[in-house]
Each structure stands twice: as C-alpha cells, then as structure tokens.
Amino acid sequence: PLGEDTQVWFEMLGIPVYQVYGLTETTAIATMDEPRAAKPGRVGHAIPGTELKVAEDGELLIRGDNIFAGYWRNEDATKAAFNDDGWLLTGDAAEVDTSGNWRIVGRTRNILVPSSGHNIAPEPIEQQLVETIRGAEHAVVFGHARPFLTAVISGLVDEGDVEARVEALNSELPHYRRIRKWFVAPELFSPENGLLTANQKLKRGALESHFKDKLDEVYA
Structure with missing residues (x-):
C-alpha cells in the first residue's frame, strides 16, 4: 500500500489518492477506499460480499464469492492457502479501525515476537x-x-x-x-x-x- 506520508503529500497538492487492496487469489480487490471516508495509509472498507478478519497471530483472513477456487493442478498449494474454516490466508498482517477501515502493516512472515510476547510488524x-x-x-x-x-x-x-x-x-x-x-x-x-x-x-x-x-x- 501507499505510505501515509506519500498519500498526505499528494492531498496537499490537491490530488486525491484512493487505495484498494487485493490479491490474485481474491480475483482483484477485497477492499476499496470510499472517496468521502478515505484515510491516508489505509486501504478502505471490505467490498460488498467480502468478509475480512484478523487471526490471532495478526494475519488478515478473507472469504467471499470473489475468492479463487484453487491453484491449477496443485492440490497441496490450494489446501495450504486456506485455514480449516475456509478463510483465505493472505500472508499479510493487518489491523482495522472502529469504522471498518483496514490498514496493511506488513507480512506475517516478518512479524517479530520479542520476549514480551507481543506480535510486532x-x-x-x-x-x-x-x-x-x-x-x-x-x-x-x-x-x-x-x-x-x-x-x-x-x-x-x-x-x-x-x-x-x-x-x-x-x-x-x-x-x-x-x-x-x-x-x-x-x-x-x-x-x-x-x-x-x-x-x-x-x-x-x-x-x-x-x-x-x-x-x-x-x-x-
């Protein structure tokens, strides 16, 4: 996603910038900014028909009719792409505010867990x-x-x-x-x-x- 400071810079020039988020496996976008509710550094709300949630380890999970059926002739990779409840594992760490506006904070494989036990992107x-x-x-x-x-x-x-x-x-x-x-x-x-x-x-x-x-x- 576009950095918050970069998005603010464009807005200062009078150029509105709107963000979306998605993967190949979501067949295009899963979230989209609303022009009157866009927040710099965030990628918007879930599009209609798509559900998003954060797993206990901070990973963004997605499900909906837009999620792909699987990888061509690769059952093992397809199985690994979903959890037991059928949610797509994005590999991205994310957070959401009280309005449902999402922010991608990093990759789950990069998460640091110091001795305090906190998950840190x-x-x-x-x-x-x-x-x-x-x-x-x-x-x-x-x-x-x-x-x-x-x-x-x-x-x-x-x-x-x-x-x-x-x-x-x-x-x-x-x-x-x-x-x-x-x-x-x-x-x-x-x-x-x-x-x-x-x-x-x-x-x-x-x-x-x-x-x-x-x-x-x-x-x-």
Whole structure:
C-alpha cells in the first residue's frame, strides 16, 4: 500500500489518492477506499460480499464469492492457502479501525515476537525511521525472541540526528515497540552485497546473518 506520508503529500497538492487492496487469489480487490471516508495509509472498507478478519497471530483472513477456487493442478498449494474454516490466508498482517477501515502493516512472515510476547510488524517502524532520519536509505528492525528491539540504519546519516529521531519515534510508541538500541551500518544495503533483493526489498535473513556479531554484542 501507499505510505501515509506519500498519500498526505499528494492531498496537499490537491490530488486525491484512493487505495484498494487485493490479491490474485481474491480475483482483484477485497477492499476499496470510499472517496468521502478515505484515510491516508489505509486501504478502505471490505467490498460488498467480502468478509475480512484478523487471526490471532495478526494475519488478515478473507472469504467471499470473489475468492479463487484453487491453484491449477496443485492440490497441496490450494489446501495450504486456506485455514480449516475456509478463510483465505493472505500472508499479510493487518489491523482495522472502529469504522471498518483496514490498514496493511506488513507480512506475517516478518512479524517479530520479542520476549514480551507481543506480535510486532517491523515494517511501519522501519518506514518511519527512513522517512524521518536525514540521509537514511534503509532501516531494519531486529528483536525476535530477544528482550527488546534493535534498529540498523543504512545511509549517510548523522548519529546525533539518528538519536534524536529514534527518541522522538519512541515517544509515540508503546513500550514493547520502542527501539532500545540502534547502530549505523558501515555499508549501504544493495543487491550486490546480498542485503537487498533485485527490487530493493530487505533480505531479512541475510541481514541478520550479516550483522550477527554486532547483534550478539548488543544483546549480550
């Protein structure tokens, strides 16, 4: 989905932007913004005939007449795409407000569960770090099965600015989502060094392995 700040920027220019959400498996969209009720960073309400809910682990589940029947000649993949009650497993982590307006917060496979037991989607925190720290190109948050969250910042940044921005962000977050430690990566993340995919997405497993020694030191 389009980032909240980007959507607000377009609106400041007088250009309304409306969002939808869907998968190939939902045969197009499952949610859609209503022009008079659109909220930046959210993807709208469920379209008629479609039901959405959040599973206990935070995953968005969908069912309705628009859901596909299955993968061509692949019964195992089809079975894995649904839970026992027939809901489609999207793989996306989501939340919904009291009006029924949905927001996609990340991928369930990226969810961090620190020792506090909370489920934390790292993507919104990472996005805020990149958007607020001057010169930051990427940020990755670690903390699965750890006592707190740690951020690694990539880019030509000033450490004083990083400290100030992290403190400001933490003041807006609940205690279990706050960044307790951070450090600046000595190199930029790129596909060439194996830390990003070809389309510039974080390779989280590779990043955790790459910074293993430093992370072990942080959590020692």
